[in-house]
Amino acid sequence: MAERTILGIFILLSLLQTYAALDVFAPSPQRAFVTNNTVLNCTFSVDKQPLDFSLLSISWSFQEKVLLRYDSKGFSTQDPRMSFCVESLGDGYASLHISNVTIPDRGTYVCTVIYSTESKKKKTLLKVLARPRIYTLITKDHRNTESILTCKATEFFPPDIWITWYRNEEVLRNELMGKPQMYKDGTYQMDSSMKITSTNEGQKQIFSCRVQHDSLQEPLQMNFQLINEDTETSFNVVTVVYIILGLTAIPVGIGIFLWIRKNAGKMVTHIKTLQIALLSSMKSKSMYIVSLLNIYARCILFFAYKLIYILSQSVNKR
Known part of the structure; x- marks a missing residue:
């Protein structure tokens, strides 16, 4: 026991x-x-x-x-x-x-x-x-009298999301809201569209697409203004011109340098000749403009050559 x-x-x-x-x-x-x-x-x-x-x-x-x-x-x-x-x-x-x-x-x-x-x-x-990403798209009808603003939210989860349209901070109604569509990875995308009548006043107004989602600490927002066709075309033309100038700057610069070395002694004579030609072509406006541009270009080449010559002399002295 x-x-x-x-x-x-x-x-x-x-x-x-x-x-x-x-x-x-x-x-x-x-x-x-x-x-x-x-x-x-x-x-x-x-x-x-x-x-x-x-x-x-x-x-x-x-x-x-x-x-x-x-x-x-x-x-x-x-x-x-x-x-x-x-x-x-x-x-x-x-x-x-x-x-x-x-x-x-x-x-x-x-x-x-x-x-x-x-x-x-x-x-x-x-x-x-999953945090949403937002994109905007502006399309116009064939008469260029109405614009359709589209705001797309992509790659978000969960599927509940809120898209709101504003014009100068004023809430817009009658938007066309799509249904969330699921990607293969389980995230979603959704579109929201708003139809706006194009007016001159509309060019000064700021439109906004604001997205709220549980994954965001504060809403995402994209702002934009409507641009009429003429303004947009002018902008595109100017952009293309600058691109062309930028792409041709290097070969043109090399050509200018080689040309100056070969023709430096004739610069003053060319300028005087062009001045006489300019006076004789005053009767034609287009010829006047072309001649003026030629003189301007030759003057720039002349001074560029002088600058290069001075720099080369300075280097040789050292």
């Missing part, structure tokens, strides 16, 4: 030595953005320190499937994107690291911690978000 009592006391003392009050904490919900890396926080604590790793077991599960596990046998994972820092277990960190987050990763995760004979679980909800 005494032997049994002693054995019972020994077993009880052994249990008391290994038992430690366990507590687990995991905040919920937690948020992550598509293609980013994220951490699902889960921490634990025990009363008895230091921690005995031979008594510790940690696992994470998702949709009733174990994603990874750590115990006295080591670490194992079912998904290479899932991991946690084993070195941080001594500080009570059992957080799950997920790399390259995708839409299907959203849902409820379970963090399970076992220490000695005690086991506790905590659930946490992961919300996956």
Whole structure:
């Protein structure tokens, strides 16, 4: 009888030595953005320190499937994107690291911690978000009397989104709102259009497309003004001219340099001849303009040559 009592006391003392009050904490919900890396926080604590790793077991599960596990046998994972820092277990960190987050990763995760004979679980909800990108398009009818403004929001999740039109900060109504359409990766895109009557006053007004979404801390907004056809055509012509001038600047500069070296002695004679030709062609306006431009170009070449000559002399003296 005494032997049994002693054995019972020994077993009880052994249990008391290994038992430690366990507590687990995991905040919920937690948020992550598509293609980013994220951490699902889960921490634990025990009363008895230091921690005995031979008594510790940690696992994470998702949709009733174990994603990874750590115990006295080591670490194992079912998904290479899932991991946690084993070195941080001594500080009570059992957080799950997920790399390259995708839409299907959203849902409820379970963090399970076992220490000695005690086991506790905590659930946490992961919300996956994707920030929208916005684009605008302006099209006109064949009479150029109406403009259709289109605002496209793409690559966002979840599908709930709000697109609002403004004219000088005044909300516009009667917009044509499309339905969200899903991409293959699970994100969505949606269009919103507004028809505007083209007027001279419209050229001075600022139109805005404002997008609100759960993934945004503040709305996205794009502003633009309507441009009439004549203004737009003039702008395009000027742009093309500048591009051509820029592309021809280098070869023209090389040609000018070579020409100056060959014809430097004739510069003054050419200028005087052109002056006489200019006076004789005053009767034709077009000829006058052409002659004036020729004189201007030759003068520039002459002074450029002089500058190059002075610089070359300075270099030779050194």
